[in-house]
Amino acid sequence: MSIFSPSQYICFKLSRAMRKVQRYYEVNLAPLEITTVQFYVLSSLWETNGVKFKELAQKLSMDGATLTGILDRLERQGFVTREDDPEDRRSLLVFLADKAKLHRDEFRRLAETLDNEIRDQFSSGEFATLTRVLDQIGKS
């Protein structure tokens, strides 16, 4: 590998791997009419429903401007609702709509299947190191 190859950079390796995995998710989630990122938002709401917008963005390590657009599309499709925060008129709370509650187990089964297909390519030690390193980078 030449010293000029982009693949020498860890950022490129991360980006390439992430795009491969995410594209695989997208293709398989498409029949459910949901994107990978939208699935993450629903996952967070399945964990804690009725959460503040800002808190949701922080849990997803996502910029607020990005989350606004994703919630627009999830709301249009009937997966979530925005409601006023009675304690702070600047803030809003995000709730799951019935459609998201109904399909929860179906969505999760598929996502776990996809995740296991990645996991099975590696030893448990490799995978443990991978998750530890990614978590450390991600939480920095």
Add this chain to the structure above:
Amino acid sequence: MSIFSPSQYICFKLSRAMRKVQRYYEVNLAPLEITTVQFYVLSSLWETNGVKFKELAQKLSMDGATLTGILDRLERQGFVTREDDPEDRRSLLVFLADKAKLHRDEFRRLAETLDNEIRDQFSSGEFATLTRVLDQIGKS
């Protein structure tokens, strides 16, 4: 961690880590008026100049439609040129312009500095596992 947390999914971990690292790159590359992805394109051309469009897209594991836009911006800024492929009128060749040749070492020094700052957070064993796993996923 609840079984509904998005951070249980390896795809989410990858995405979050990639966004953190890439944002760090973007901030530091901004004074050079170049993005992280544009830097990867130049890196590939520093390795092999005058390469076919399709070949370049494959080296970068990038969709052709994405590369078209990136080359538009690199060409507008005077970093690369597109030229006709004399062997195939459908194809085109991508060349470095003088501006990219001039700043090559400056760009590379900065990118290596950023990369080393990530690398130094981990043991050499952890980093070796990380790169091996990311390469395997990325080349699949």
Add this chain to the structure above:
DNA sequence: CCCCTTTTGTTTGTATACGAATATTTTAGT
């Protein structure tokens, strides 16, 4: 109570990222 600062979410502009449709050209089969 008033003003200044901070916080919160949206909007706007730009840059990836990619599927689908398209125009042009090449290749392959007959």
Add this chain to the structure above:
DNA sequence: ACTAAAATATTCGTATACAAACAAAAGGGG
């Protein structure tokens, strides 16, 4: 040589991603 199929790059539409500017509301100091 002719035609159908394949290959190549672009364009279009949609979805992230994020910086910067913005409007509305809350907080804090006087």
